[in-house]
Amino acid sequence: METFALxxxxxxxxxxxxxxxRIGRGPSAPDRTVAIDILGxxxxxxxxxLGLVTGKDFYLNVALAWALLSFIGTIALAKFxxxxxxxx
Amino acid sequence: xIDILGYILMVIGVLFDIFGCIGLxxxxxxxxxxxxxxxxxxxGTVAILVGVALISGWSPMSAKxxxxxxxxxxxxxxxxxxxxxxxxxxxxxxxxxxVVDKYAEEIDKS
Numbered sequence: 001m002e003t004f005a006l007x008x009x010x011x012x013x014x015x016x017x018x019x020x021x022r023i024g025r026g027p028s029a030p031d032r033t034v035a036i037d038i039l040g041x042x043x044x045x046x047x048x049x050l051g052l053v054t055g056k057d058f059y060l061n062v063a064l065a066w067a068l069l070s071f072i073g074t075i076a077l078a079k080f081x082x083x084x085x086x087x088x
Numbered sequence: 089x090i091d092i093l094g095y096i097l098m099v100i101g102v103l104f105d106i107f108g109c110i111g112l113x114x115x116x117x118x119x120x121x122x123x124x125x126x127x128x129x130x131x132g133t134v135a136i137l138v139g140v141a142l143i144s145g146w147s148p149m150s151a152k153x154x155x156x157x158x159x160x161x162x163x164x165x166x167x168x169x170x171x172x173x174x175x176x177x178x179x180x181x182x183x184x185x186x187v188v189d190k191y192a193e194e195i196d197k198s
Binding site: 004007008011012014015018019021022028029030031033034035037038041042044045048049051052057060061063064067068071074075077078079080081082083 | 095098101102103105106108109110112113118121122125126129130132133136137140143144147148149152153155156159160163164166167168170171173174175177178180
């Protein structure tokens with residue numbers, strides 16, 4: 001299990017760094033928003049793997065809260081990109 | 089047996105995550121990146137969560153993993169749709185080799 005876990009960690013960390021590259025490099029604001037959304041989804045999977053390996057189920061609570069907050073933040077950023085204010 | 093199925097699902101999920109993030113880095117404009125990354129990473133993360141639920145059996149962890157998977161299946165396409173619409177309304181250009189723009193035709197018709 002430990003070797004498997006190491007492979008999962010390395011794969012998901014590679015994903016996180018590719019997303020961070022796009023966040024830093026992205027030429028426009030929607031590129032960065034997409035990368036932030038994808039980073040949130042990858043981290044939800046990472047939390048699930050951590051919870052399975054350590055056997056503690058509060059990591060899944062972290063994953064649920066992270067998914068909720070990431071969704072709300074992405075929707076707010078998308079509305080901001082569309083050029084509307086937050087109250088219409 | 090069901091553990092092996094769970095591990096296979098988790099390996100598939102991690103591979104899909106990596107491919108989606110490579111697409112996020114390599115594709116040329118916002119819309120291509122959006123469709124590559126969102127679909128691949130949604131499938132990958134849902135596969136990881138279902139694998140965790142299968143391995144951990146009947147427990148609170150598996151219930152939370154299933155809830156999380158359903159939530160991601162609902163919200164990730166919604167967020168991608170909102171970002172695409174926001175990017176189009178914000179005036180981000182298509183890639184110069186794009187051949188079709190159905191959304192502009194829809195806007196012209198209405």
